[in-house]
Amino acid sequence: MATQSRSGRPRASSREVLSEAACELFLERGYHATSVSDITRRAGVSRSSFFNYFDGKADVLWGGLDQRILALTTRLRDDEEDDEDPDAAVRAAVQALAEDFRPDSLALAFGQAEAMGVVEELLREGALRQARLAAVVAERLRAAGVDGLRADVVGAAYGGAVLAAIQRWAVAGAGRTMLESLLSRALEAVPAAMPARERGARVPGDEPGHRPSSRSDGGEPTGERATGDDAPA
Numbered sequence: 723m724a725t726q727s728r729s730g731r732p733r734a735s736s737r738e739v740l741s742e743a744a745c746e747l748f749l750e751r752g753y754h755a756t757s758v759s760d761i762t763r764r765a766g767v768s769r770s771s772f773f774n775y776f777d778g779k780a781d782v783l784w785g786g787l788d789q790r791i792l793a794l795t796t797r798l799r800d801d802e803e804d805d806e807d808p809d810a811a812v813r814a815a816v817q818a819l820a821e822d823f824r825p826d827s828l829a830l831a832f833g834q835a836e837a838m839g840v841v842e843e844l845l846r847e848g849a850l851r852q853a854r855l856a857a858v859v860a861e862r863l864r865a866a867g868v869d870g871l872r873a874d875v876v877g878a879a880y881g882g883a884v885l886a887a888i889q890r891w892a893v894a895g896a897g898r899t900m901l902e903s904l905l906s907r908a909l910e911a912v913p914a915a916m917p918a919r920e921r922g923a924r925v926p927g928d929e930p931g932h933r934p935s936s937r938s939d940g941g942e943p944t945g946e947r948a949t950g951d952d953a954p955a
Contacts, residue, residue, distance in 0.1 A: 736774075740761060744761045745827050753839045753840045784828060786826050790819045790823075791851065798812065798815055808862065812863065812915070816855075816880055823901045833893055852882060856874070856881035863877065867916075876915040884905065
């Protein structure tokens with residue numbers, strides 16, 4: 723049961739209080755001019771309490787996403803036996819990253835990067851998360867039999883899609899739209915790791931007896947089924 727304040731609202735956890743204090747100070751003084759001691763004094767908690775929740779200042783911004791990447795890693799490794807459609811499995815798992823993703827310290831940092839002085843921090847730390855996402859997706863695809871180079875390329879595309887969607891969502895005003903919809907759009911640009919032909923699925927034009935035909939009127943070619951003398955024996 724959540725602890726209630728006298729006003730009847732749930733009390734904020736120490737983690738939330740620390741995050742709010744850190745973001746206030748990042749806006750007031752800048753990220754690099756703010757120390758962990760500054761944050762704990764503003765939050766009214768001990769320094770040891772800070773390290774109960776965060777590994778350092780960067781974790782204040784990235785901790786929420788890091789937890790989701792860890793969950794994604796576990797999910798992709800646990801479902802390696804389901805290899806009929808690895809593209810669908812990976813896409814569903816990555817899309818789940820955005821479920822119930824609420825505006826947090828990272829969203830504020832992307833939206834107020836200049837004011838907080840975290841432009842370089844976001845580029846550097848964002849690249850690390852993008853690489854982690856790429857690696858875990860590529861690992862899952864290779865386990866499904868996808869060529870190593872192709873798996874790495876598609877994995878990199880997934881990592882880029884996630885970070886691009888989060889940044890767009892934050893800069894546009896994280897509370898104005900749902901991250902799920904932006905991530906879904908971003909994932910549409912990611913190429914398939916294992917096209918339908920490689921999975922053994924039938925694709926348009928693969929039916930027995932089907933052959934392409936050209937049109938003399940300049941229109942688009944159409945496919946027609948061979949019949950009569952043209953039909954295969």
